[in-house]
Amino acid sequence: MEREPRRDILFLVYDGIKMLDVAGPAEVFAEANLFGADYALSYASPSGAAAVTSVGLRLPVDGAAADVAEVDTVVVPGGDALVTRAVPAELMEAIRLLHPRARRLVSICTGSFALAGAGLLDGRRATTHWQHARLLARAHPDVQVRPDALFVEDGDIVTSAGVSAGIDLALALVERNHGADLARNVARNLVVFMQRPGGQSQFSAPLEVRPPRTPALRSVVDLIAAQPGLPHTAGSLAAHIGVSPRHLARMFAAELDTTPAKFVEQIRLEHAKALLDSGRGVAEAARAAGFGSSETMRRTFVARLGVSPSGYRARFATTRGGDRGGTAAEAR
Numbered sequence: 001m002e003r004e005p006r007r008d009i010l011f012l013v014y015d016g017i018k019m020l021d022v023a024g025p026a027e028v029f030a031e032a033n034l035f036g037a038d039y040a041l042s043y044a045s046p047s048g049a050a051a052v053t054s055v056g057l058r059l060p061v062d063g064a065a066a067d068v069a070e071v072d073t074v075v076v077p078g079g080d081a082l083v084t085r086a087v088p089a090e091l092m093e094a095i096r097l098l099h100p101r102a103r104r105l106v107s108i109c110t111g112s113f114a115l116a117g118a119g120l121l122d123g124r125r126a127t128t129h130w131q132h133a134r135l136l137a138r139a140h141p142d143v144q145v146r147p148d149a150l151f152v153e154d155g156d157i158v159t160s161a162g163v164s165a166g167i168d169l170a171l172a173l174v175e176r177n178h179g180a181d182l183a184r185n186v187a188r189n190l191v192v193f194m195q196r197p198g199g200q201s202q203f204s205a206p207l208e209v210r211p212p213r214t215p216a217l218r219s220v221v222d223l224i225a226a227q228p229g230l231p232h233t234a235g236s237l238a239a240h241i242g243v244s245p246r247h248l249a250r251m252f253a254a255e256l257d258t259t260p261a262k263f264v265e266q267i268r269l270e271h272a273k274a275l276l277d278s279g280r281g282v283a284e285a286a287r288a289a290g291f292g293s294s295e296t297m298r299r300t301f302v303a304r305l306g307v308s309p310s311g312y313r314a315r316f317a318t319t320r321g322g323d324r325g326g327t328a329a330e331a332r
């Protein structure tokens with residue numbers, strides 16, 4: 001059997017990195033080696049000093065970014081400070097230095113902010129943690145942000161969504177290098193999805209809508225948000241503020257970049273998710289959210305989230321899915 005080529009994976013680390021952004025993908029590559037892959041993992045920092053992670057552990061490195069020769073893949077993990085402060089200049093410089101030395105450049109979670117700060121995402125499609133997708137789009141308007149994707153590949157740069165999505169991305173890279181069978185073995189051993197159902201929007205918090213500037217449009221938005229179960233139509237919403245449906249559509253497009261129908265559907269979806277999170281049944285959630293029927297809600301969930309309402313409820317309504325043993329009283 002022909003020996004698999006060695007692939008060098010370099011993690012570029014810095015103070016404040018999210019530990020799981022490093023450990024998750026690294027474990028995937030290390031596990032793949034048990035099944036015949038040959039990934040060589042190394043770690044570098046901009047200065048060559050050890051990095052302090054988000055959980056307080058010091059992560060030793062093999063050297064400085066400037067000392068790195070050619071590698072297969074450079075991984076830039078995320079960190080909370082990347083979205084609250086300016087990206088450190090030395091981190092951006094290290095990324096620019098490493099990019100031409102790597103066959104592929106990968107960011108995990110908010111690591112995309114470091115890539116964008118270095119100017120490497122201009123004109124490219126990219127993603128990041130759902131919570132910060134809007135910020136990335138505002139801060140870097142030349143980046144085509146895909147907020148629901150678990151990971152996005154554009155040329156030699158791959159960006160992933162939040163935290164554990166780095167595991168999804170690493171599995172995808174293993175599958176590309178070594179095939180589905182080996183990647184499936186890794187996923188099984190790590191007890192994770194080979195392909196996670198749906199995008200990251202199924203994990204997001206309820207929709208945050210910026211208040212419209214126009215008082216009339218704000219009253220329409222408030223009505224939909226307060227009573228999603230009403231039979232909202234373009235005609236009824238337009239009549240609410242005394243305009244034509246066409247004019248209402250222009251107002252939604254100008255201020256919210258959507259249509260009235262899509263906005264209503266999104267509000268109903270978020271309301272239904274909250275009801276399912278609280279333990280309500282699918283039929284009850286469909287009625288209360290204004291979908292009219294369970295089937296209509298199911299189609300919306302599958303189209304928007306890639307998962308059915310019952311599947312969503314099973315994943316997010318409770319953590320009591322495992323065999324814990326003991327009595328009910330002990331479980332309490």
